[in-house]
Amino acid sequence: MNAVSPDSRLAVLDHSRLKAKSTRNVDGRGNIKVSGVDIEFGHQGARTVAVKQANLEINSGEFVCLLGPSGCGKSTLLNAIAGFVNPTRGELTVDGKTVTEPGPDRGMVFQQHSLFPWKSVQDNVAFGPLMAGASRAEASSVARTFLSLVGLAAFADAYPANLSGGMQQRVGIARALANYPSVLLMDEPFGALDAQTRIMMQENLLEIWREFRNTVVFVTHDIDEAVFLSDRIVVMSASPGRIIADIKVSLPRPREQALLTSPEFMVLKRQCLELIREQTLNAFQQQNKAG
Amino acid sequence: MNMKANAAMATPVSHPADLAPDSHAEATVEAHAPDQTQEQADDVAQAAHARIAARHALMEKSKRYLVRTAALIMAVVFWHLATTHDVNLFVNFEHVPEPLQVGEAFMGELAGSEFYLHIAHSLERIAVAYGLAVVLGVTLGVLMGRSKWAEDIILPYIELLRPIPAVAWIPLAILMLPTEQSSIVFITFLGALFPVVLNTVHGVEQTSGVLVRAARCLGASNRSILWHVIIPGAMPSIVTGLAVAMGVAWFSLLAGEIISGQYGIGYFTWTSYTLIQYPQIIIGMLTIGLLGTLSTLLVRKACSPLLRWQPTGGRV
Numbered sequence A: 001m002n003a004v005s006p007d008s009r010l011a012v013l014d015h016s017r018l019k020a021k022s023t024r025n026v027d028g029r030g031n032i033k034v035s036g037v038d039i040e041f042g043h044q045g046a047r048t049v050a051v052k053q054a055n056l057e058i059n060s061g062e063f064v065c066l067l068g069p070s071g072c073g074k075s076t077l078l079n080a081i082a083g084f085v086n087p088t089r090g091e092l093t094v095d096g097k098t099v100t101e102p103g104p105d106r107g108m109v110f111q112q113h114s115l116f117p118w119k120s121v122q123d124n125v126a127f128g129p130l131m132a133g134a135s136r137a138e139a140s141s142v143a144r145t146f147l148s149l150v151g152l153a154a155f156a157d158a159y160p161a162n163l164s165g166g167m168q169q170r171v172g173i174a175r176a177l178a179n180y181p182s183v184l185l186m187d188e189p190f191g192a193l194d195a196q197t198r199i200m201m202q203e204n205l206l207e208i209w210r211e212f213r214n215t216v217v218f219v220t221h222d223i224d225e226a227v228f229l230s231d232r233i234v235v236m237s238a239s240p241g242r243i244i245a246d247i248k249v250s251l252p253r254p255r256e257q258a259l260l261t262s263p264e265f266m267v268l269k270r271q272c273l274e275l276i277r278e279q280t281l282n283a284f285q286q287q288n289k290a291g
Numbered sequence B: 001m002n003m004k005a006n007a008a009m010a011t012p013v014s015h016p017a018d019l020a021p022d023s024h025a026e027a028t029v030e031a032h033a034p035d036q037t038q039e040q041a042d043d044v045a046q047a048a049h050a051r052i053a054a055r056h057a058l059m060e061k062s063k064r065y066l067v068r069t070a071a072l073i074m075a076v077v078f079w080h081l082a083t084t085h086d087v088n089l090f091v092n093f094e095h096v097p098e099p100l101q102v103g104e105a106f107m108g109e110l111a112g113s114e115f116y117l118h119i120a121h122s123l124e125r126i127a128v129a130y131g132l133a134v135v136l137g138v139t140l141g142v143l144m145g146r147s148k149w150a151e152d153i154i155l156p157y158i159e160l161l162r163p164i165p166a167v168a169w170i171p172l173a174i175l176m177l178p179t180e181q182s183s184i185v186f187i188t189f190l191g192a193l194f195p196v197v198l199n200t201v202h203g204v205e206q207t208s209g210v211l212v213r214a215a216r217c218l219g220a221s222n223r224s225i226l227w228h229v230i231i232p233g234a235m236p237s238i239v240t241g242l243a244v245a246m247g248v249a250w251f252s253l254l255a256g257e258i259i260s261g262q263y264g265i266g267y268f269t270w271t272s273y274t275l276i277q278y279p280q281i282i283i284g285m286l287t288i289g290l291l292g293t294l295s296t297l298l299v300r301k302a303c304s305p306l307l308r309w310q311p312t313g314g315r316v
């Protein structure tokens, strides 16, 4: 797919080379380690166990999908990696450092309505670099580069309210990437889009990711989306949220829309579905025994 | 509106034009059109349509202003008839000056210098009191909106003091403050303060959690979050508070000026009554009304650039 024009791609490569010089190289970074993590909300009496005994290792440059029914704790686990919630038990590290708070090394793309409505599209994207100490001019130049990357250079001066949902999400991706994060966290970023737009956004995301090769943790409840995007699918089951399967997706890249209807895709998807079904039943049985 | 339509057209990312770095809305529309001539024809038709719509909107708007002006003229006509015929049906118009007398007296006031001095004094008091109320009100409001402690300490005072009308403050203000001028400014300030505080608190408490989290992820400090997320997010509510506060400032000022002071438009109105200069009462009242309206409009206009991002474009 011809999502990114050669010009904009060059521009981004120039920038990453620039950044690489200033020790912000993504290569080898973005290793996530989740060991024995429980996350609980509320106090005695009204306690919710959102994540139970999560163990997970994600390597630098991996594209991992967290897949599971809604309410199973995917967002909670992602928020823990982001540093918004602290694990009740267990340890969570990124590149060997325990996560205690959010930081620009972990960029996040939210489901919707996360752009600053009072900032122009360009100022939204420039916000991260500005916070990192870049000058106004530098930040604007980085912002323009990333807007070109997502194909929205012409909308730099528009306000988010004037953009469609899909365009807003592309700005959200540009904004998260403008900090050159070693980890990109995405919480159902295409969940509010129509099916047609969603497929285009998935392809577009893979195109962009090819330039960065940073670690991506992508939350979804859509199995097609998980198979299409990821190197690995981590499946979670509901109440309490635990990891019940870890599936390798070895479909070749680059992946394009046609893959969605190909026999390999179907085979893999069927295997995933069977595995998920089996593991879900297992989880239920264990729970019943325990209860 | 045009922008919005184009944005909607550009949504599906399937078209190369959409993703090319310099693609703009027109390019995308072009890609959708079956052929060039058809598209050009569409463009012409669309432009004509837009022109007609704009003319229609303008006509509609002028018609509404015409009705408003007519309504005001009708009131003046009624006033004229009631005063020239000395109507006395419960409401007594016998001592009310006629519109023409008022107009004549108004011309007289405009020719002198005293009238302007009264206005200048009132404006000065408003400026000082309102300025203080805005600075302190927004600061307190942000503090209360961000900290439960601050809110629990300050809110009881506000709830208790807010219902006390400006006039009721006059005796205490005169006893406590060194000059008449400062008493009047204090009363005006107090009137303006409450709407600013309460609207700021309301705006700050509505801060979107997602936006704060997004800012944190981008490396923003608490201070940056305050400036870039919380205050801009509260701005629509703050602006409403500022406009309301301007109105309240004027009627608090008037209460103060009627009771004390040597200058000011409220003083002018009240002394006109004691001096039996009835047309001047009406001139004073209308001047107050006009100044209040104009200053509120000024506040809204001055703030509208801060709200340009809203779907309404921050128009007043």
Ligand SMILES: Nc1ncnc2c1ncn2[C@@H]1O[C@H](COP(=O)(O)OP(=O)(O)O)[C@@H](O)[C@H]1O
Binding pocket: A041, A042, A048, A049, A050, A068, A069, A070, A071, A072, A073, A074, A075, A076, A077, A241
């Ligand atoms: N801040 C919170 N306080 C209390 N309960 C929460 C909170 N966040 C999530 N939960 C609960 O944790 C569980 C998992 O939620 P979530 O991680 O949002 O699920 P998912 O993203 O998979 O749909 C749900 O039962 C939810 O109600």
Ligand SMILES: [Mg+2]
Binding pocket: A071, A074, A075, A076, A187
């Ligand atoms: Mg969720």
